[in-house]
Amino acid sequence: MPGLVHVVDDDASFRTAIERRLKLAGYDVATYATAEDLLDADPDDMQPGCILLDVRIPGMSGPDLQGRLIARGSTLPIIFLTGHADTPTTVRAIKAGAEDFLTKPVSSEQLLEAIARALERQNTARAQRGKLETFRTRLATLTQRERQVFDLIVRGRINKQVAHELGTTERTVKAHRHQVMEKMQVHSLAELVSVAERLGMLET
CATH class of the missing domain: 3.40.50.2300 (Response regulator)
Known part of the structure; x- marks a missing residue:
């Protein structure tokens, strides 16, 4: 029907x-x-x-x-x-x-x-x-530090800037960034930015 x-x-x-x-x-x-x-x-x-x-x-x-x-x-x-x-x-x-x-x-x-x-x-x-719900579920799996890295990279910060802001090394940021991409199941920064936009994370 x-x-x-x-x-x-x-x-x-x-x-x-x-x-x-x-x-x-x-x-x-x-x-x-x-x-x-x-x-x-x-x-x-x-x-x-x-x-x-x-x-x-x-x-x-x-x-x-x-x-x-x-x-x-x-x-x-x-x-x-x-x-x-x-x-x-x-x-x-x-x-x-x-x-x-x-x-x-x-x-x-x-x-x-x-x-x-x-x-x-x-x-x-x-x-x-349904898609939005899936993104929210994936976002909830991020650790606090991964979430901070996510927030910064989708706003255009490069690894070096992220490392400086979070008081850590570039190498650590790269590792977190990799985890963020894996957990959010995206293959590029552009995709990650698109997800952030849909979740309303870039409105502020």
């Missing part, structure tokens, strides 16, 4: 029509009449999926639900559906990370393309998070 689509809309006939359309395209579908129903269901964002969310639903609005999901740490992509295009709402939702904004009535082609894009981006983001 390509993924699970959560449809949140207060219009029962619309939910039924969308569910039929998506199931024909091979998706699993879960439908909800209100934002609260979706929050109660607490959808799992570890499996491929996205949320099709009506902007104007009774009770909690679509953008408010988006805010609640973000606060919960949900990474499920959200595609908004609206009967009335309203620029401020669109801008607010997109700024908060909405994947797409579709105006009803939406064609099957447009809808399926938006869902495919959302799932593709979710997949890419998940792979990047």
